[in-house]
Amino acid sequence: MDPDRLRALLAGVRSGEISPDHALERLRRLPFENLGFARLDTHRALRSGSPESIFCEGKSPEQIVRILARLVEHHRNVLATRAGAGIHEAATAAGVPVAYHPQARLLVGNPQPVEAVGLIAVVSAGTSDLPVAEEAAVTAEVRGNRVERIYDAGVAGLHRLLESHPLLLEANAIVVVAGMEGALASVVGGLVDRPVIGVPTSVGYGVSLGGFAALLTMLATCVPGVAVVNIDNGFGAACLADRINKLADKIR
Amino acid sequence: MDPDRLRALLAGVRSGEISPDHALERLRRLPFENLGFARLDTHRALRSGSPESIFCEGKSPEQIVRILARLVEHHRNVLATRAGAGIHEAATAAGVPVAYHPQARLLVGNPQPVEAVGLIAVVSAGTSDLPVAEEAAVTAEVRGNRVERIYDAGVAGLHRLLESHPLLLEANAIVVVAGMEGALASVVGGLVDRPVIGVPTSVGYGVSLGGFAALLTMLATCVPGVAVVNIDNGFGAACLADRINKLADKIR
Amino acid sequence: MDPDRLRALLAGVRSGEISPDHALERLRRLPFENLGFARLDTHRALRSGSPESIFCEGKSPEQIVRILARLVEHHRNVLATRAGAGIHEAATAAGVPVAYHPQARLLVGNPQPVEAVGLIAVVSAGTSDLPVAEEAAVTAEVRGNRVERIYDAGVAGLHRLLESHPLLLEANAIVVVAGMEGALASVVGGLVDRPVIGVPTSVGYGVSLGGFAALLTMLATCVPGVAVVNIDNGFGAACLADRINKLADKIR
Amino acid sequence: MDPDRLRALLAGVRSGEISPDHALERLRRLPFENLGFARLDTHRALRSGSPESIFCEGKSPEQIVRILARLVEHHRNVLATRAGAGIHEAATAAGVPVAYHPQARLLVGNPQPVEAVGLIAVVSAGTSDLPVAEEAAVTAEVRGNRVERIYDAGVAGLHRLLESHPLLLEANAIVVVAGMEGALASVVGGLVDRPVIGVPTSVGYGVSLGGFAALLTMLATCVPGVAVVNIDNGFGAACLADRINKLADKIR
Amino acid sequence: MDPDRLRALLAGVRSGEISPDHALERLRRLPFENLGFARLDTHRALRSGSPESIFCEGKSPEQIVRILARLVEHHRNVLATRAGAGIHEAATAAGVPVAYHPQARLLVGNPQPVEAVGLIAVVSAGTSDLPVAEEAAVTAEVRGNRVERIYDAGVAGLHRLLESHPLLLEANAIVVVAGMEGALASVVGGLVDRPVIGVPTSVGYGVSLGGFAALLTMLATCVPGVAVVNIDNGFGAACLADRINKLADKIR
Amino acid sequence: MDPDRLRALLAGVRSGEISPDHALERLRRLPFENLGFARLDTHRALRSGSPESIFCEGKSPEQIVRILARLVEHHRNVLATRAGAGIHEAATAAGVPVAYHPQARLLVGNPQPVEAVGLIAVVSAGTSDLPVAEEAAVTAEVRGNRVERIYDAGVAGLHRLLESHPLLLEANAIVVVAGMEGALASVVGGLVDRPVIGVPTSVGYGVSLGGFAALLTMLATCVPGVAVVNIDNGFGAACLADRINKLADKIR
Amino acid sequence: MDPDRLRALLAGVRSGEISPDHALERLRRLPFENLGFARLDTHRALRSGSPESIFCEGKSPEQIVRILARLVEHHRNVLATRAGAGIHEAATAAGVPVAYHPQARLLVGNPQPVEAVGLIAVVSAGTSDLPVAEEAAVTAEVRGNRVERIYDAGVAGLHRLLESHPLLLEANAIVVVAGMEGALASVVGGLVDRPVIGVPTSVGYGVSLGGFAALLTMLATCVPGVAVVNIDNGFGAACLADRINKLADKIR
């Protein structure tokens, strides 16, 4: 039930066409109809510039292109995550306007320039973590955040991280991407007083357990101010960093 | 917002005291206020005789007695699960009318006789599974179901189960309680064409893993028609069996 | 030993041809011969319309077609689950009458129309859960249940679920199919007073653990009245829902 | 080496008392001496009002009181987490000025009033989660954040959460505390566009696995914008929420 | 239905008192009645001297004594496993004739001397494994097997094991009891051509995982001819060794 | 050092060519040279007819054929396990005399008829378990044991197992092969008084965990007399059954 | 068979009292008798000053004192690990000469001063790790190694570790003791070119999993030159460091 239908119902009560008891009965079901929540969704897109995203894994290129084509009618910078090159080709062939970031495996539907506000730092431990780090960085950029990349700064070469210390202190949110033993999130968390979001990656073998060693490391950290998202979830980390950066920048 | 307040709002609209736009604004928030769901809760209790229950673990006797005392003002046969003898004593001392089932660790507040309808069979594998089996059986009885107990019928002595085969075929729902390797749920599921609810118990040692071996066994069963609840959750199994038995008996 | 052979044995005792001691010796073994249980199997198919099914994984198309061909001689609507397109082709080529449901990966041997009774609701959280949801829905339909689908109703867009609340309240059994974090089963369980069967799916990555996160979520739910089947086991959930719906509809 | 000693070194270079080469040698070791990091620590306390905290588990009351006594000489509102009543008594007996929050198991050394800025919402699923929720809430308050508590709002009674929806939309950060299946974090994340920090608790039994089911649920969530801390780590969640709230309130 | 009742039924058929059809009906249910399996149980006890045993964990001394008292009326050398000293006292106080083996935590009801046949070797890795090793050794002795103990022969002092090599080659079955890393079963399996039954124990800490490291080691062994029982299950290993030793000794 | 070299050493001592001290020094190292253990190996093959086997996984066809060719020079019926068709072809092309069992994935080098003694029963739960069951059955046959196959006798159709009860009672050892929930080993163990060796298989999905559910089920069984080997290890089970059967048949 | 007995055997051969064939037969069994290995054990103690140690967990004070009393007759500085105060008292009461280190839970039997050679550094992350760190440090000292302690140097306060960098570079072996997320081993490994031995501790809660998070972190480290021992195994780490330090110092 949308606002118009609700207004009509109330007008009917006022005019006497609808009895209060009858309206009561209809309104009683309101919580389960689509009034409130659908409106909320619209509000969210307007306010944050973040329309619904598409998680491509387990969907065919055809399905993805269909969803994307519908979303770009109403939104700009629609994100499709974990998108292989085949999806890029299918979207282009179908005439959907897209920009493609192969390393980040991100497809942006109806790509439009956005102002870059605040600062999100994306730190990665090793070269193999780049796909996840780029997923985070590009997602954050597409959503209108200024992003600085501090890559290949793992604990085996701590000095590279320390060089970027001033930059870390400027950021409103820091995304730390690390596989293998994932110690980097603890080390970064100990150096700064900013929100740190750890992203364990599935990089590694044996006891890395597809990212679980890094996940446990980041969650068990003795450093306060660090929280963690799912393994390889650069997108989710960027969404949270985006919320924090926008709050810090008084945009929302 | 309860029905009375809603009726008053609508009356205000009819009388012109409240403008439709103003009412629209208030109603728009309704889904997030307490009208619908609170009412639903009341409906549920009236319809099924199943008021809210109290999970006693991690609560002090004082807290439990306070909650129980408030609930028995409006409901009969209020269940407190995992209730030790100390809770029974505290409730009695506080003057709350209760019946206590020590083996099932169940306390029934404001206990009242109920008619026993349909049939739920509760099957257990061994003597050590009795506390969980009794939690299921007494819960089901308190909620107005006829219950038959088939205890100590594990696969090491299959004939005891087979003796009760006719009884199993009469039941509207069968709760199978088993620890150690939990094979009993598969065996029962293969003998009948009734809904079977498996309850793995934490009885066992070593690879029993506190009930996980039995849980996996029951979930991995090759026999269709079996579903499973949490380890030691006799209460939850009885709630599901109660819903099925009442549907089968056309009570709801 | 079938009934005829048993009757002959008893006649031999009566006539004196067979001594009681000799008959005793033979009868002593009866429980382990095929009299009772084979009969039971026949009873089950007659009563419930549910003949044996074929789980296709790990069998060659040739093996499956041979089994299917034998089963359709005596039964209608024989189900082969997890059947890829190649199995459909092999069955057709072999002249076995089948209907194929590609998304549900179900092959129906000797397909015949059945009356649809009662109501089973199949709720799914996301688009990627559809294969499992369809396995449940088609299985239930083939076995003669009326089915309503409520798809793409995950907790990230709760209002879509709430819109279908009245439908949920009508169902005799609700199958909830969800991957990733699997929270949907708890939410549905909290809204209705009907038997809820959770089916965790292997959709997701990282901590989803191939469906184990959703499985644990559903089993650990604080909402009573929910039970769970194996990961991706839409077929098993439908079998249980079928048993409940038929009981509720007084068919069995 | 503190700033004064460094300044003296530089003055010695300027005056010619110390040769540049000799100073070079001393400064070369600086990164490994205590100048930089110790100073940083001082900066952090001045800027954020968050001195070092004490994790009491595995320490004797005597050890804790000794550390606390030293810290309160230089800092106010020093937090000791997981502090039992015995530690409170020991601190009081030793004359250390403290305030004690028994449910949160928090001891505050040298407690001083602080202005409460911004807004952090702390949501909890059930009564048993209160110790963890209070650890988060009191920590946040002691560090100068305004806190609103939304307790007992689990998914089995969703309406209680929905009533507080406007409050959630005002918060700069939302801490969601939930045990058992932990579905609440997903549901809250789907309702708001604010940073959400999930705290799984060890409340539950069987498949709850001491909080791991809730942890996996929160990490596997399909809702973006949610991050997670260790099981029962209300303190860590509050530290992160504090950082976000202060940024949003332009305090730092 | 026992043999006497079955014989009476057949006599009734012969005499014409009972019609074949009526007898058929009664016999048809036999598999589900207690004739066959109960009789089997009697046969087993007669043949192998192994009556039902009592697993004491999770039972009160009173319950155990009641079961024991009933069993010793018909059987000798009835075993109660995992029996603490309190159970010994309770049994003695109740006048049940018992012998108690404290290290093995075994109580033997109605203890009677038995001839010791064949040879079972029980090998243990360390002193801490003795309770489990003794459970195996005493169980085997009580059931009439000759037992040789080879204790404290872990791989850190391999020569002690090698000294007993001739003894190992004589045994019909070898039970190997080892905790920590459990390598002993592999080493023994490589030295002999006899059936080896591994019993992992819960001795150890950290990665020993309560016996799981030893369990995995024994199951993953590259040495053929080794099988494994549950952690700490000395009783189960002895039962299997007893079956093998009796077969080898042509007793059964 | 072989017996000849040892004898020469002793002769040298006797003749005075070698001093006792010098011989002492050489003999002191004896335990670590190849005298004793190599001899043992020869003894074993002579006595049991079981030469070394080849585990093919992770080896190239070339490597396997080279090892096989060397072994068949001295032994008959050399087993290569987990051998794909390519290995069969490679062996044939290289002129090594072999027999191939494709379902069992077993290649037998220098195949020779052997007398079949005693009785080993191989029971399997479902059709998908056949490759593992056949690995056990053919291994046992090649090593000179009489084997009876009882296939497709899972707990969902218990009567098929019960029909074969007499056969089970005759066997000296019973190998039970089952995947999914693995309940069959418990059921068989409860019906007989013979050594039972459980082989969990990796058949199944979801909570079957690649055979771990069945493994835990079999290890956690409440039925004494059952031991277990690694998942899919039909070969290992047959080796143990072979040892038991030969002992029972007084061959060794 | 000790050297004297062997020498006598050879003398008998020389004198003709014993035939070479007879001696051959006796010598053939030597590898399995106690000559070689027992001698080895004696060599080890002489060479390394490291007699057998006693792991106290799971043994009674009486058992421990008996073993200790026998060992101190022949050895000095005999270690009993995980020894509570009660064991100290029991040993003293029994007149066994001991020194006790309560924090390290180490009892040293027949304590004698030893020269401290080389250098082993023991680094710990937090105060709660001290019992394990002290077990390592005292073990190393008792065995004659110079030890430097670098405590409370976790990654949250990296500067404390960096201050000790020169000391780390001098050590022949570095033992790193850390619980919670265990990142310290990686950080130390990245700073030095010395053998690093990680000891994860069971300090922590939730995802620390009793030390497993730290264990996985240390094993998964991207820094080469780090190896790991069991959780809380300070003793084992010290034994390995002792071997390395003695080699580096040319003592062995």
Place this chain on the structure above:
Amino acid sequence: MDPDRLRALLAGVRSGEISPDHALERLRRLPFENLGFARLDTHRALRSGSPESIFCEGKSPEQIVRILARLVEHHRNVLATRAGAGIHEAATAAGVPVAYHPQARLLVGNPQPVEAVGLIAVVSAGTSDLPVAEEAAVTAEVRGNRVERIYDAGVAGLHRLLESHPLLLEANAIVVVAGMEGALASVVGGLVDRPVIGVPTSVGYGVSLGGFAALLTMLATCVPGVAVVNIDNGFGAACLADRINKLADKIR
């Protein structure tokens, strides 16, 4: 900031061009700039001859060749681990001077002869462990250590290991490579008094759990002096053995 820049800064202070306060401000950041740590890295390569290595998994041949080409400009014997044949070809095609070890999957950039000092023994359990054992052996050789290989010495044929006992006693470090149950590390550790580094391999199936059974076995060992690296990490074990061997040989 490198030494030259630091010297210039100090000269500026002396000359008065830069004020002490300004210099203080710049120096305050020094610990986080690249002075100290970068220097350290140079020292390490000079001292130990071990430049940075390349872990090839998850990198394209192009990326690897680019990194390798840059590293060989300044270093000799640069190692690329887990390098397939394609990487060898790509490097050769690009004109980078390399030597390739296919079984070890190691590519050596700018290969130069090195003197082989000390002794490292590499022991492996079975033929399938060779790739990991060779990774360890070749890595150690390339870094200038003498290496002895003792292959195919698993516990099922212990005598082969014992033959090599004298060699083991000469080694400064022993790398033990074993899959399946991994018992070999314990057995070697019990025979020698040298540092033992266990490398579990992923060889095996079922309960081997991709190397975790062997990992747990090695970590849980009751033999002191053994430490463990990640599954299949022959490279890491060789790096640690190299450090120990060089220390023992007084090279560092």
